[in-house]
Amino acid sequence: MNATNPTVSTVLPPGPPADYLVRLERIEKSFGSNRVIPSLDLAIHRGEFLTLLGPSGCGKTTLLRMIAGFEAPTAGRVLLDGEDITDRPPYRRNVNTVFQNYALFPHLSVFDNVAFGLKQKGLGKTEIAGLVRQGLAMVRMETFETRKPKELSGGQQQRIALARAIVNRPKVLLLDEPLAALDLKLRKQMQQELKNLHQQLGITFVFVTHDQEEALTMSDRIAVMNRGVIEQLDDPQTVYDHPRTRFVADFIGENNTLSGDFDGRHLRKGSVPVPVAEAAVVPPGKAFLFIRPEHVLIHRQRPADGFALPARLTGRTFLGHQWKIHCELTETGDKVDVSVRPDAVGALEDCSEVFLNWPVEKATLAEE
Numbered sequence: 001m002n003a004t005n006p007t008v009s010t011v012l013p014p015g016p017p018a019d020y021l022v023r024l025e026r027i028e029k030s031f032g033s034n035r036v037i038p039s040l041d042l043a044i045h046r047g048e049f050l051t052l053l054g055p056s057g058c059g060k061t062t063l064l065r066m067i068a069g070f071e072a073p074t075a076g077r078v079l080l081d082g083e084d085i086t087d088r089p090p091y092r093r094n095v096n097t098v099f100q101n102y103a104l105f106p107h108l109s110v111f112d113n114v115a116f117g118l119k120q121k122g123l124g125k126t127e128i129a130g131l132v133r134q135g136l137a138m139v140r141m142e143t144f145e146t147r148k149p150k151e152l153s154g155g156q157q158q159r160i161a162l163a164r165a166i167v168n169r170p171k172v173l174l175l176d177e178p179l180a181a182l183d184l185k186l187r188k189q190m191q192q193e194l195k196n197l198h199q200q201l202g203i204t205f206v207f208v209t210h211d212q213e214e215a216l217t218m219s220d221r222i223a224v225m226n227r228g229v230i231e232q233l234d235d236p237q238t239v240y241d242h243p244r245t246r247f248v249a250d251f252i253g254e255n256n257t258l259s260g261d262f263d264g265r266h267l268r269k270g271s272v273p274v275p276v277a278e279a280a281v282v283p284p285g286k287a288f289l290f291i292r293p294e295h296v297l298i299h300r301q302r303p304a305d306g307f308a309l310p311a312r313l314t315g316r317t318f319l320g321h322q323w324k325i326h327c328e329l330t331e332t333g334d335k336v337d338v339s340v341r342p343d344a345v346g347a348l349e350d351c352s353e354v355f356l357n358w359p360v361e362k363a364t365l366a367e368e
């Protein structure tokens with residue numbers, strides 16, 4: 001990780017290339033004068049479930065298509081298993097893609113859809129039949145062999161699209177928002193099935209979503225993208241607990257952001273020096289501190305120990321399992337939300353002035 005430039009988080013790791021199944025080296029992509037991916041390095045571990053997460057238009061599909069070979073990079077190299085495959089067509093890459101809209105052949109039966117790639121490889125009839133049945137069993141669709149895609153629900157079609165991809169035993173399975181068209185319940189169920197499939201198959205999955213919750217629950221690592229740049233590449237817990245940039249802090253869950261002057265040990269908010277745990281990685285100067293609502297503590301009286309930021313209560317929102325208490329720092333006017341359990345909210349009923357603090361290690365500091 002590069003502490004002085006938080007937007008460059010993906011310097012390629014050292015070590016033999018064989019440790020990484022897919023390596024993107026200084027990949028760039030422009031469409032005409034539109035530079036969609038400025039310069040990107042990414043190394044994907046063998047067997048991992050890596051998610052590309054980012055808002056619409058940030059370049060997730062473009063990146064996936066460059067791994068698949070449907071799109072040529074403007075500059076840079078794509079390596080698969082140590083081999084440069086930048087100029088190889090999609091069908092010679094041992095990579096399969098599952099798209100959002102299933103892309104099944106409408107005139108072919110389920111069986112023939114799944115068999116399609118295997119036939120093209122020239123396998124024998126018996127072998128194909130065996131593999132197709134195995135693939136359909138993995139997605140629990142073995143009784144649907146003779147149906148046409150239009151006779152299936154969205155979730156069933158997506159299972160067939162998955163079976164069609166996995167029967168080819170690709171080294172990498174690319175999944176571009178494969179669950180986006182499904183309703184919430186089916187989506188949750190398919191998330192679990194995808195995870196199970198990943199474990200059973202041992203294939204490397206590169207999964208695209210713009211749904212942060214989906215990314216957090218499914219992935220070994222998440223690459224958070226913003227405008228063609230990977231701003232953070234970490235395991236879900238680290239991305240959630242320690243966002244490296246303001247963009248990541250805002251994009252993943254809810255976060256309070258406080259800006260101020262950092263002196264190497266404290267972030268100054270009005271007259272209060274707020275202690276910071278990770279002092280070493282951010283140089284003194286303007287900085288952001290991120291703290292999640294569930295980690296902020298609210299006190300009626302100034303706590304005896306540690307720092308305390310005086311605040312006013314400005315409102316509250318009921319969220320079922322908790323209340324969100326809205327506060328404003330008295331000195332600086334910064335807005336801070338605090339999550340409070342329903343049974344604890346009564347204690348704040350008649351007060352308007354409070355003090356806020358948090359366990360120092362729960363806050364994350366980033367350069368402004």
Ligand SMILES: Nc1ncnc2c1ncn2[C@@H]1O[C@H](COP(=O)(O)OP(=O)(O)OP(=O)(O)O)[C@@H](O)[C@H]1O
Pocket residue numbers: 031034036054055056057058059060061062063210
């Ligand atoms: N073939 C193309 N020609 C020109 N511009 C393109 C092309 N494909 C993508 N773009 C542009 O590249 C940018 C990134 O697009 P991309 O499809 O990779 O985004 P995305 O992150 O997958 O978004 P979404 O979440 O909406 O699917 C967008 O600004 C898009 O308009």
Ligand SMILES: [Mg+2]
Pocket residue numbers: 060061062
């Ligand atoms: Mg896309």
